[in-house]
Amino acid sequence: MNCRIGCAACCIALSISSPIPGMPEGKPASVRCVQLSAEKLCLLNGEPERPLVCVNLKPSRRMCGSSMEEAMEYLRALEEATKP
DSSP: OOOOTTOOTHHHHSOBOSOBTTBTTOBOTTSOOTTBOTTSOBTTTTSTTSOHHHHHOOOOHHHHTTSHHHHHHHHHHHHHHTOO
């Protein structure tokens, strides 16, 4: 499965604990990544600075749902369920 163009739910809903250029302490959940373009594309795609968690995250029907709203709902629930 490929990412749904214009979704970017994973770049907003999920927390990222590793440093990101422009976010040296990582990214909190429900905060838009500073490396997300206005078109909702990752500006670090293919770059060595892209966090490994982002490189390894693969879209799936369960995670992405049929809309950005469904993806946000699922990812927020996942984030809540895995809070330390």
